[in-house]
Amino acid sequence: MKTAAAYIRVSTNDQLEYSPDSQLEKIQEYAEKNDMILPKEFIFREDEGISGKAAKKRPEFMRMIGTAERKPRPFDVIIVWKFSRFARNRQDSIVYKSMLRKQCGIEVVSVTEPVGDSKMSILVEAMIEAMDEYYSINLAEEVRRGMSEKVIRGEPVTAPAFGYLIQDKKYYADPETAPFVKMIFDSYISGMGCRAIAAQLNAMGIKTKRGGCWESRTVEYVLRNPVYIGKIRWNPKHKTCRNFDDPNLIVTDSGHKHLLDDETWKKAQEMLAKNKLMYGKSSGRKKPATIMLQGLVKCSSCGSTLCKSGENSMQCTGYAHGECSESHGILIRRLEGMVLASIEANLKSNNFIFTQKQFPKADCYSEIIKKQISREQQKLSRVKEAYAEGADTLKEYQANKQKILSQIKKLKSEKSLQNAQPQPAATGNFPAQQVEMVALLRSPKISAEQKNIVLRSFIDKIVFDREKNQVEIFYYL
Numbered sequence: 001m002k003t004a005a006a007y008i009r010v011s012t013n014d015q016l017e018y019s020p021d022s023q024l025e026k027i028q029e030y031a032e033k034n035d036m037i038l039p040k041e042f043i044f045r046e047d048e049g050i051s052g053k054a055a056k057k058r059p060e061f062m063r064m065i066g067t068a069e070r071k072p073r074p075f076d077v078i079i080v081w082k083f084s085r086f087a088r089n090r091q092d093s094i095v096y097k098s099m100l101r102k103q104c105g106i107e108v109v110s111v112t113e114p115v116g117d118s119k120m121s122i123l124v125e126a127m128i129e130a131m132d133e134y135y136s137i138n139l140a141e142e143v144r145r146g147m148s149e150k151v152i153r154g155e156p157v158t159a160p161a162f163g164y165l166i167q168d169k170k171y172y173a174d175p176e177t178a179p180f181v182k183m184i185f186d187s188y189i190s191g192m193g194c195r196a197i198a199a200q201l202n203a204m205g206i207k208t209k210r211g212g213c214w215e216s217r218t219v220e221y222v223l224r225n226p227v228y229i230g231k232i233r234w235n236p237k238h239k240t241c242r243n244f245d246d247p248n249l250i251v252t253d254s255g256h257k258h259l260l261d262d263e264t265w266k267k268a269q270e271m272l273a274k275n276k277l278m279y280g281k282s283s284g285r286k287k288p289a290t291i292m293l294q295g296l297v298k299c300s301s302c303g304s305t306l307c308k309s310g311e312n313s314m315q316c317t318g319y320a321h322g323e324c325s326e327s328h329g330i331l332i333r334r335l336e337g338m339v340l341a342s343i344e345a346n347l348k349s350n351n352f353i354f355t356q357k358q359f360p361k362a363d364c365y366s367e368i369i370k371k372q373i374s375r376e377q378q379k380l381s382r383v384k385e386a387y388a389e390g391a392d393t394l395k396e397y398q399a400n401k402q403k404i405l406s407q408i409k410k411l412k413s414e415k416s417l418q419n420a421q422p423q424p425a426a427t428g429n430f431p432a433q434q435v436e437m438v439a440l441l442r443s444p445k446i447s448a449e450q451k452n453i454v455l456r457s458f459i460d461k462i463v464f465d466r467e468k469n470q471v472e473i474f475y476y477l
Contacts, residue, residue: 002076004031005042007064009085020045023081030079030111042067042075065096068104078108161227162209163259171227171256179368180206181259184222189267194219204372223268226251228259274305292336292441292451293462300465300472301326308332328466338471339462343438346473353474369411376408 006027008020024043031038044064067074078100080086086108087093100106163181164171180201187197198214208218226233232254290308297306297314304318306328313331318324346352380401387397437458441451463472 002034002036003042003074004036004038005044005064005068005075005078006031006038007044007061007078007080007086009046009058009061023085026081026111027079036077036079038079065100068100068106073104073106076106078106079111080108081111083108083110083113159209161225162222164227164256171254173257173259176371177206178259179371181222181228182264183368184219185228185260185264185268188219188223189264189271194223204368220272223272226265227254227256229262229265230254230256230258290448291332292448292455293332293339294448294452296452296455296459297335297339297462297464297471299324299326299328300463300467301328306330306335306464326466328464330464330466335464335471339473340438340441342471342473343441346475347438353472354476373408373411376404376411380404380408 006024008023008027010020010023024045028038030036044060046058046060064078068078078086083093087096097108100108160166160171160174163174163178165174166172184197184201187200188194192200194216197219198216201214201219206214208214212218230253231251233249233251291314293306293314294308295305298304299306299316299318302316302318302324304316304324306314307317307320309315309320309329312333313329314335315330316324316326316328319327319329383392383397383400383404386392387394392400437454440446440454446454458476460474460476463474464470465472
């Protein structure tokens with residue numbers, strides 16, 4: 001009497017005739033009819049909805065193959081409802097069937113597709129597998145075509161982006177998360193990097209759409225998503241591709257509510273492009289500075305950033321790409337000396353050019369803080385109910401209550417600060433505050449990256465004019 005194993009898989013929920021239970025029932029009947037034993041430990045059953053295209057993405061399949069390789073041989077045959085359940089990829093089918101047959105002495109048989117034992121069975125089985133693979137490829141193409149048509153009509157075809165919900169095949173603003181979208185954009189426009197924004201969201205206890213923690217790349221994905229200005233973006237070729245310049249991307253207008261105005265969106269895209277030029281491909285995950293002036297010096301002719309050119313010099317990126325007519329090439333050491341001398345001269349004469357640094361709008365934060373207070377008040381109600389029902393002791397209730405009340409008090413304090421009118425910054429103490437900074441910039445013990453951070457704390461930009469051989473420094477107020 002042979003020992004059998006069963007492999008069960010369904011790829012979609014609407015395949016009722018091939019449901020896992022009905023497959024198992026037919027496999028058990030086949031085993032009994034053919035005088036085989038089917039132990040429970042050899043029934044390998046995938047979760048519903050797993051595709052058969054790639055074997056490595058099917059955990060139960062790989063567990064079955066691993067079990068089959070044991071010595072002595074644990075079972076003699078693997079029974080499937082149809083060969084398409086085993087694999088819809090001919091390469092996988094050939095590789096694993098050949099390995100099972102030659103190395104393990106195990107055959108794969110189908111309940112509904114008996115091929116016999118003659119040499120013609122090889123051709124019959126190959127034809128069945130080819131038809132299954134053709135069906136799988138054709139189905140995928142039809143699905144992609146249908147989804148592309150929906151996108152062109154302005155209908156969503158994927159899970160809603162952060163800040164939205166889907167109802168009746170349309171995007172609707174999610175009252176819980178929509179305010180944070182505005183916060184992300186306002187923070188980025190005001191000068192915060194993607195990493196800093198991610199840290200802020202995580203500190204506030206805000207989760208991504210998938211329920212995870214925020215990272216630089218997830219913040220950048222939000223910043224680059226045109227869904228917030230009434231569009232739908234979809235890539236039929238690459239499901240998770242983050243190449244936002246991919247020519248396969250489909251971007252079309254939709255009728256859903258905008259979470260941003262066009263001006264905010266435009267400013268964010270301009271800053272993303274600026275940071276990409278300044279820091280390279282990863283605009284959100286800024287690379288550590290290798291020179292003190294990295295990303296700060298601008299060309300007086302075209303406004304482009306001066307970047308490292310060669311080992312010891314800097315050059316206008318616009319000139320390097322043929323977009324600027326005047327070269328601004330200069331030795332790094334010489335430019336650093338000019339900048340430090342200019343800062344010291346400004347501090348001594350108390351003569352500065354100030355740039356008013358922008359910060360996120362108060363109304364955005366007020367709405368967010370209001371929702372956080374509401375959430376804490378709901379927590380307060382729940383801990384009270386837990387105590388009333390006896391789930392928590394009086395001591396636990398008092399501790400939880402005090403913790404929540406402290407958080408509410410903190411949030412209300414933050415809200416009051418946000419509502420307060422900003423006062424103009426005083427410039428009188430500015431020179432005294434920066435003297436220590438200049439000492440750090442002169443110190444050989446401080447790294448270029450640390451010096452770059454110091455400069456960015458009080459300098460907006462440095463404009464270099466090669467013709468006049470001078471620099472003009474714009475400070476943050």
